[in-house]
Each structure stands twice: as C-alpha cells, then as structure tokens.
Amino acid sequence: MYRHLSLVAAGLLAATPAMAQQFTTAAEIRPILEATRASWLALRPWDGKELLYFTHLESWRCGMAEVRFSVNSSAATRVWDMPPCQTGTAQPNAIPADRLPFAELPPEALQTVTVVVVLADGTELRQDYTRANILMP
Template sequence: MKTPFLILAAFLLVNAAHAQSGFGSADVSSGEGEIGADSFDVSDMTPDDQTPTGKFTTAAEVGPILQMTKGNWAAVREYDGQDLVYWSHIFSWRCGLKGAKYSINDAPLQDLPMPECHMKYQQPNSILNDEALMTFHRHELGSVKSVRIDVLLDNLTTQSVTLLRENILIP
C-alpha cells in the first residue's frame, strides 16, 4: 500500500517542479495527446488495447507519466570532448509507445531507434545488455542548443517537447 502512495507523491512533486520550470523553453508544445500529429503517419495504424497491465506497457499507463516529466525526456552531457544526448527517460517508458522522433537544433525530425519491450520479464521496460549503448547519441562539443522530441503513444496520440541545452545540461 505504501508503494502506490510513494509513486503518486513523486509524480505530484515532479509535476509541480516542471510547472514552475516551464520545461525549459517558451516554445514548448503542450503535448496533451494530440491525435495524428504531423510528425507521424498514423493512417495505417490502429490503437493498441489500453487495458492496464500494471507493467507500464500502455499509453494509458505511461502517457500521464511522460506528460508530467517532459523536462526529463532528454539530457545533454559534455563528455570526452563531445556532447552526449541521452534518451534514457524515453527508453524507460517505451513500452507504451509506437515510436519516437527527435531533432537537434531544429534539424528535420528523424526516428529514434529504441530497444524492443521485454514482455517476458516482470519489468519489460528494462534496458538489457548492449541496449544501453542506444540510450545516447554523440555530437560535436557545444553543438546541441535544443532538442525536440515527439512521441507516438500506442493509443495513437502524440506528445511533444522542445528542450533548451541550458535546462537539460547534466554534469
């Protein structure tokens, strides 16, 4: 009984912090679950069943979490003479997604390759073995000024955010 309360309390704190931060940009879309956003072609897709699994594998389960934690969707780290852009947060909730796209500095959107969900395990969103190497991309040092991420949830709604370097730079 303590676990659901702690999870709820954590999400409420995160939501309050992000409401104050503005997600790092004045040019941030709301991502309230827009159907058929222009970054994804959903014409030949059907929404997945939204019956909660308790394993966070549906849009019904991960959508609210992603909405509240948009400021964490990407991170930038200066390391070994490069900018590393981390996607760990998106990967952690990927099992409720049909896809994701990203753009660095307003470049054209491109697909964000993600590992498959590991449905045979208790925690299907886990990152296993070499999948950890997929959680970041390398760029020239100081070159990443903004990161846009669009996600397509498995109910065929989308969420999107644009994050500024200074607000997602980590040590």
C-alpha cells in the same frame, strides 16, 4: 490491535493489483510522461563530445510507437531507434545491459532539441528544450 492489523493487511492486498501494472500501454505511461516532461532528455559533455541521453524515454518505451527528435530544428524527423519491449518478463521496460541510450554529438553542437513521442494509441506528445534545460553538470 488485531483488527487494525487486519485492516492494514487487507489494504495491502487490495493495493497489490495496482502495483502489478507493467506500464506497457499508452494509457499507463501517458500520465508519467506528462509529469516528467523536464526529464525526457539529458545532455552531457563527455570525452570531447556531447551525449544526448534518451534513457528516461527508453524506460517507458513499451507504451510508445515511436520517438522522433531533431537538433537545432523543430522538425523532429529523426527516429530514435529503441530496443523492443521485453514482454513476458518481470520488467518489460528494462533497458538491455548492452544498450547505450544516447546519441553522440559534436561539442557545443546542440542549442535546441525537439522531441515527439508517439504513443501506441497514436497520440503525440511534443516537447522543446534549450541546451540549458537539459545540460547536466
């Protein structure tokens, strides 16, 4: 029994460095962004307008150089301004408490949206959405 506990403890200690990753590089966030493409944006009707949320992308911003987007166009020329990475803290990707990670749009204005994520290594990830793909209830 003690041998089993020692093996479990050794396994946990071996896993510790991997769990300590802060996900602040392009190499670290690329697989996450690839796996979560459907969640990059969300659209929510609210108080007579619509809010286009960038929360997911802001949560991984430390490995990004830039996020561009466009509404009802595939040009993706509008830059989404994100807060700086909180380097030197335990949670460098944490979104500041006073941050509102959404753009306000007129009701029913968004039919499509295109997003281009430029990673810190210069590579680009592009995703196109229809309104129905990102509309929250």
